[in-house]
Amino acid sequence: GIHVAKKIDKLGMRASDTAQIFFEDVRVPCRNLIGEEGKGFTYQMLQFQEERLWGVATALTPMETIIEETIEYTRQRKVFGQPVLHNQTVHFRLAELATEVELLRSLLHRAVALYVEGNDVTKFASMAKLKAGRLTREVTDSCLQFWGGMGFTSEVLVSRFYRDLRLMSIGGGTDETMLSIICKYMDILPRV
Numbered sequence: 001g002i003h004v005a006k007k008i009d010k011l012g013m014r015a016s017d018t019a020q021i022f023f024e025d026v027r028v029p030c031r032n033l034i035g036e037e038g039k040g041f042t043y044q045m046l047q048f049q050e051e052r053l054w055g056v057a058t059a060l061t062p063m064e065t066i067i068e069e070t071i072e073y074t075r076q077r078k079v080f081g082q083p084v085l086h087n088q089t090v091h092f093r094l095a096e097l098a099t100e101v102e103l104l105r106s107l108l109h110r111a112v113a114l115y116v117e118g119n120d121v122t123k124f125a126s127m128a129k130l131k132a133g134r135l136t137r138e139v140t141d142s143c144l145q146f147w148g149g150m151g152f153t154s155e156v157l158v159s160r161f162y163r164d165l166r167l168m169s170i171g172g173g174t175d176e177t178m179l180s181i182i183c184k185y186m187d188i189l190p191r192v
Contacts, residue, residue: 002026012164049121051172052129058107059132059168063101063139066161067094070143074155087144090146097139104131123185130178133169138163 004022005164071094074085084090111124140162144151151158169175183189 011166012069013167021133048172049115052125053108053111053115053121055168055172056104056125056128056132059110059136059138060101060105061137062161062165064098066139066143066158067098069157070094070146073150074146084146087129093142093144097142100135101139104128104135107131126173126178126181129168129172130175130182133175133178136161136165136168173184 001024003022003024005022008018008020010018071085074090074094075083077084083092107124107128111121111128115121115125140158144158144162147156147158149160150156153159174183180189184191
């Protein structure tokens with residue numbers, strides 16, 4: 001039968017349950033078979049490019065949101081009698097992060113356009129996922145810093161994004177896996 005082990009307590013993405021599922025002596029009727037028997041792993045590997053592109057797409061809005069919320073918060077928060085946002089280091093950093101998010105959007109659009117045309121986008125999907133994973137960490141860490149102690153509370157969105165978006169560098173293949181794939185497509189490493 002099917003046995004679901006206990007729920008795994010995770011650091012982030014707490015609204016999405018995660019558990020180990022064990023299948024023992026389970027029979028699937030032919031009418032319920034999806035694809036060819038024994039090809040499940042291959043199908044999973046093929047869908048990774050779509051999953052990675054989807055992951056990148058879903059990370060863009062949260063990053064933009066947290067940058068916008070940080071701009072508003074630092075506009076209101078005063079240190080030494082002036083808004084934190086008036087500090088050149090702060091507003092330059094926020095402008096730089098917004099630029100990086102826009103560059104990631106351009107890479108995603110290119111990869112999706114190539115995918116829709118029927119091209120192999122493994123290299124571009126891997127590049128976009130790598131950049132998204134690193135950029136979500138960079139955006140949330142920088143913005144949380146500008147929120148000061150308030151950013152370390154559960155009362156503000158930046159702390160949730162800091163926690164939850166960390167998965168972007170792990171789920172669907174780690175940063176290191178993305179780098180290995182990119183290297184293979186650049187003919188730095190042999191393709192297996």
